[in-house]
Amino acid sequence: MFQVRIHGRGGQGVVxxxxxxxxxxxxxxxxxxxxxxxxSERTGAPVVAFCRIDDKEIRLREPIMEPDALIIQDPTLxxxxxxxxxxxxxxxxxxxxxxxxxxxxxxxxxxGHPPERLCTLAATALGLKHIGxxxxxxxxxxxxxxxxxxxxxxxxxxxxxxxxxxxxxxxxVAAATxxxxxxxxxxxxxxxx
Amino acid sequence: xxxxxxxxxxxxxxxxxxxxxxxxERSVQSSRMRSNSINSGHRACQGCGEAxxxxxxxxxxxxxxxxxxxxxxxxxxxxxxxxPYPESSWQVPxxxxxxxxxxxxxxxxxxxxxxxxxxxxxxxxxxxDGGTTDIGFGCLSGMFERNDDVLYxxxxxxxxxxxxxxxxxxxxxxxxxxxxxxxxxxxxxxxGQGKNVPEIAMAHGIPYVATATVADLRxxxxxxxxxxSMHGARYxxxxxxxxxxxxxxSHDTIRIARLARETGMFPVFEAEHGEVTGVLKxxxxxxxxxxxxxxxxxxxxxxxxxHPETVARLQAIADRNIRKYGLLEKESD
Amino acid sequence: MLKQTEGSKAVAEAIAxxxxxxxxxxxxxxxxxxxxxxxxxxxxxxxxxxxFINVESEFAAMSxxxxxxxxxxxxxxxxxxQGLLFMVEAVYNAAGLGLPIVMTVANRAIGAPINIWNDHxxxxxxxxxxxxxxxxxxxxxxxxxxxxxxRLAEELSMPVMVCMDGFILTHxxxxxxxxxxxxxxxxxxxFDPRQVLDPAEPVSIGAMVGPEAFMEVKYLAHAKQxxxxxxxxxxxxxxxxxxxxxxxxxxxxYRADDAETMVVAMGSVLGTIxxxxxxxxxxxxxxxxxxxxxxxxxxxxxxxxxxQNCKRFVVLEKSLAVGMGGIAATDVRxxxxxxxLKGFTAIAGLGGxxxxxxxxxxxxxxxEQEDLAPVTFLDLDRDAVNKQLEREKQTRRxxxxxxxxxYDKGISSTAKFG
Numbered sequence: 001m002f003q004v005r006i007h008g009r010g011g012q013g014v015v016x017x018x019x020x021x022x023x024x025x026x027x028x029x030x031x032x033x034x035x036x037x038x039x040s041e042r043t044g045a046p047v048v049a050f051c052r053i054d055d056k057e058i059r060l061r062e063p064i065m066e067p068d069a070l071i072i073q074d075p076t077l078x079x080x081x082x083x084x085x086x087x088x089x090x091x092x093x094x095x096x097x098x099x100x101x102x103x104x105x106x107x108x109x110x111x112g113h114p115p116e117r118l119c120t121l122a123a124t125a126l127g128l129k130h131i132g133x134x135x136x137x138x139x140x141x142x143x144x145x146x147x148x149x150x151x152x153x154x155x156x157x158x159x160x161x162x163x164x165x166x167x168x169x170x171x172x173v174a175a176a177t178x179x180x181x182x183x184x185x186x187x188x189x190x191x192x193x
Numbered sequence: 194x195x196x197x198x199x200x201x202x203x204x205x206x207x208x209x210x211x212x213x214x215x216x217x218e219r220s221v222q223s224s225r226m227r228s229n230s231i232n233s234g235h236r237a238c239q240g241c242g243e244a245x246x247x248x249x250x251x252x253x254x255x256x257x258x259x260x261x262x263x264x265x266x267x268x269x270x271x272x273x274x275x276x277p278y279p280e281s282s283w284q285v286p287x288x289x290x291x292x293x294x295x296x297x298x299x300x301x302x303x304x305x306x307x308x309x310x311x312x313x314x315x316x317x318x319x320x321x322d323g324g325t326t327d328i329g330f331g332c333l334s335g336m337f338e339r340n341d342d343v344l345y346x347x348x349x350x351x352x353x354x355x356x357x358x359x360x361x362x363x364x365x366x367x368x369x370x371x372x373x374x375x376x377x378x379x380x381x382x383x384x385g386q387g388k389n390v391p392e393i394a395m396a397h398g399i400p401y402v403a404t405a406t407v408a409d410l411r412x413x414x415x416x417x418x419x420x421x422s423m424h425g426a427r428y429x430x431x432x433x434x435x436x437x438x439x440x441x442x443s444h445d446t447i448r449i450a451r452l453a454r455e456t457g458m459f460p461v462f463e464a465e466h467g468e469v470t471g472v473l474k475x476x477x478x479x480x481x482x483x484x485x486x487x488x489x490x491x492x493x494x495x496x497x498x499x500h501p502e503t504v505a506r507l508q509a510i511a512d513r514n515i516r517k518y519g520l521l522e523k524e525s526d
Numbered sequence: 527m528l529k530q531t532e533g534s535k536a537v538a539e540a541i542a543x544x545x546x547x548x549x550x551x552x553x554x555x556x557x558x559x560x561x562x563x564x565x566x567x568x569x570x571x572x573x574x575x576x577x578f579i580n581v582e583s584e585f586a587a588m589s590x591x592x593x594x595x596x597x598x599x600x601x602x603x604x605x606x607x608q609g610l611l612f613m614v615e616a617v618y619n620a621a622g623l624g625l626p627i628v629m630t631v632a633n634r635a636i637g638a639p640i641n642i643w644n645d646h647x648x649x650x651x652x653x654x655x656x657x658x659x660x661x662x663x664x665x666x667x668x669x670x671x672x673x674x675x676x677r678l679a680e681e682l683s684m685p686v687m688v689c690m691d692g693f694i695l696t697h698x699x700x701x702x703x704x705x706x707x708x709x710x711x712x713x714x715x716x717f718d719p720r721q722v723l724d725p726a727e728p729v730s731i732g733a734m735v736g737p738e739a740f741m742e743v744k745y746l747a748h749a750k751q752x753x754x755x756x757x758x759x760x761x762x763x764x765x766x767x768x769x770x771x772x773x774x775x776x777x778x779x780y781r782a783d784d785a786e787t788m789v790v791a792m793g794s795v796l797g798t799i800x801x802x803x804x805x806x807x808x809x810x811x812x813x814x815x816x817x818x819x820x821x822x823x824x825x826x827x828x829x830x831x832x833x834q835n836c837k838r839f840v841v842l843e844k845s846l847a848v849g850m851g852g853i854a855a856t857d858v859r860x861x862x863x864x865x866x867l868k869g870f871t872a873i874a875g876l877g878g879x880x881x882x883x884x885x886x887x888x889x890x891x892x893x894e895q896e897d898l899a900p901v902t903f904l905d906l907d908r909d910a911v912n913k914q915l916e917r918e919k920q921t922r923r924x925x926x927x928x929x930x931x932x933y934d935k936g937i938s939s940t941a942k943f944g
Contacts (some may be wrong), residue, residue, distance in 0.1 A: 019532070021698045022530055022700070023530045023699070023700045025530075026529075026530035027530075028702055030700060031700075032530065032699070032700065032701070033700045034691070034699040034700075034701065035694065035697055035698040035699070036693070036697055057795075058700070058797075059664075059798065059800050059801050060796060060797060060798050060883070061691075061694050061794050061797050061802050061881070062798055062880055062882040062883060063880050063882075064883065071896060085839065131629075162913030171701045189809065237820035260725060261725045262725060263597065263723045263725065264722075265593065272734070276734055277734045277735075277736065278730070278733045278734070278739070281730035282732055283728065283730050284728060285725070286723040286724055286727075286728040286729060286730075287723075287729075287730045287732060288596050288723055288726055288730075288731040288732050289730075289731070289732035290589060290592050290593070290619050290623070290732055291589070291615055291616060291619055293585070293615075294585060294586065294589035294616060295586075295590070297581065297586040297590045298589050298590070298592050298593035298596075299587035299593060299924070300579065300581075300586075300589075300590050300593060301548060301550070301579075301589065301590035301591060301592060301593020301594035301595070301596075301597065301599075301601070301725060302593040302594065302596065302621070303592040303593075303594075303695070304548045304577040304579055304590065304594050304598060304599065305547065305548060305577075305593070305595075305597030305598060305599035305601075306545045307577055308548060308575045308576060308594075308599055308838060309575075309598065309599065310575075313724055325739040331582060331583060331585070332582070332583075332586050333587070334582065335581055335582030335583070335586050338582070339579070339580070341579075364867070370572075378683065423681060431883055444894075455707060461903055472711070477900070503734050522656045
């Protein structure tokens, strides 16, 4: 079983992101379970949501305390809550920022972690560029697909087209595609470096 | 329903709605073919205004709907005296659920009729003043606001008579009830701000709101008929004296109801979409003492230790009603 | 059709397939998504003929359902927590009148302190209301139980609550097989009421009944639930025939054959329990599970049969009978009276407290060793409790309990910044 935890703030589409991740996994014939942290959080408050992916029925209902991957939708949360709590050794981490791990004060953390499991992505900018709103969730999901290889970009695109239609769907697909390619490129460059 | 001609025990012309008039001018009550919705043999007290008011209203609604009527009842005297199984007096399909939910139950019945395409079936909900102005008020307002296709009739006898005459929000100031005893420096019910539910109903902008009394049969039947000619939420509040709670003789029920209107204590009017469209005029204004004195619930205002200042305050309320609704028939009219 | 969807959305689709004629909606978390989805279906014309009524309170929601059901329309509503409590008078009334209303309860704690998270206090508070109560383990089962619930309700002319864990199920995206309209139509015939308000045949419903007949009316409600014990099994088996799936029934066991220790529970926590039991089985522990689907009627015989071969059991429940202990546990222990079995009660997950596998491992080992109090509280912070008890000893005006507890746990904002 692969467990993903997404941290963000109310209004950033955190819950939607886990739901879409579960839909993308379902599209690939896998079992998936997405659920929010069930707060009554208002816009701007810290929000966490979870997604489990497996090849058999998922029965477990506990919150994800030891994630295989973390997606951080808002880097300002790093100073507010322990987003890394329980992260599995060598787990994946994707952070929404145009800075590097070093620049946001995570240099020590990054040095002790396999580089192919870490990535940053300026997802808010991608959201603004393609959707016209600072919503980073779909670019991050696609970036996560590129980083982890857990799901394919086309499954993310399928999930987007199920949830949205028209211009919003097009914008999200464009943002996701660019995010996917950008992360893929960065990972390749890093592998060759 | 098998046809059961009504036997008239009453005599005189008033009691059965001028049955000596031409047929098309007669009241529903004067017809031996009326549905007699609440059959005789029920357990209401002698002289019960509510039993009379309910029969007048439901018979009129039955006539207006061609017998296609379902009645919903709140808990209260009417429900208790009319039903104990297997002796139900109701000649119409009838449901009682709770004290405070008759408007909502009626909404449900109306929704069922709509969804089943039986819009010829009309729905009437009814309750006393306690079930309407107090405990059922939330559901009533909800039903009004949605403009559900329900005629709600409140039989107003100004207290919780079923449980032994306790104060409701419709109890007039100074009245004695079991919870507002005539003791202390300000005996009887407090002078609050009152709760004018017909006006609150009007504030919802519903198609039709009216008040009526059991003393004015033709006016009452006209209002029920008019309400039944409309769709959406409609509200009629009928003044029904309670001999037990008012402390009046059982043969005085109609007289007391008439005095309530003629003093201005109970203004009789109708309104459409929130605007008053008609009032039942007072031909000869009567002083409130004439209305208050025959009622034991006001006895402490008179006698050895009278409270003329309280009577004056009640007179002021009546005068305000008369001014506000233009109840007085002017000489020039 | 198999799809990945939210629990509430799936339930709304299942309800729509049952062709409800009147739906009353009042918002309360975590039930709201269900009626929102249904409202949209009615508004768009996808679900027709159906009246969707936005009422002004839960009391009105149940009251509207009483009216519409008595007038012969298939009626549905959904609620949770405070909402269920707000409609209690009408809940009892619907059962007393014998109206086959179906209601989803998205299980949530009851305040004060106000809490929107999951436990079973709401439904269990209505255990004696005369409603049948079916508990779903997964969203698939929630879908299936609703379809069965309408049949159960209408065949017995008694109301049914389908209970599903708030948030944990209602807000979870997982795969659900939504049946086809043809399947549901073949399983669920149109509503043929036993009593109906109809001008063509006037009846009085809900009149006063005195001591001479009240006992019999109440006994019949009990007798119907006893009938339901058979009917629920029959409906589950017919469901399997039509839909090709096991769902519903009275109870279900898991790895119970040679179990010396049994864990009894209801609802979605059964999943976590089964995972824990699998891990313990791998280590050689003889432990099994009994899931109760039908809480009312309570299947005493089946519970007894499922437990009779074990040595001890623990009832893990998300509810608390204050001043007593367990609610479901009392029923389970009643079912095994005279068997000499050792029974324990574990109160867990109140107000959404997570029930992690790690805690269950610890608890189940203690049960195996019979090394715990008859009533225990899973993951209770004893220190916080003792601190407050000490505070109350020391100070007369000790203040609001909930705030003190949060302060002691260092969670309150005043504790951090004040």
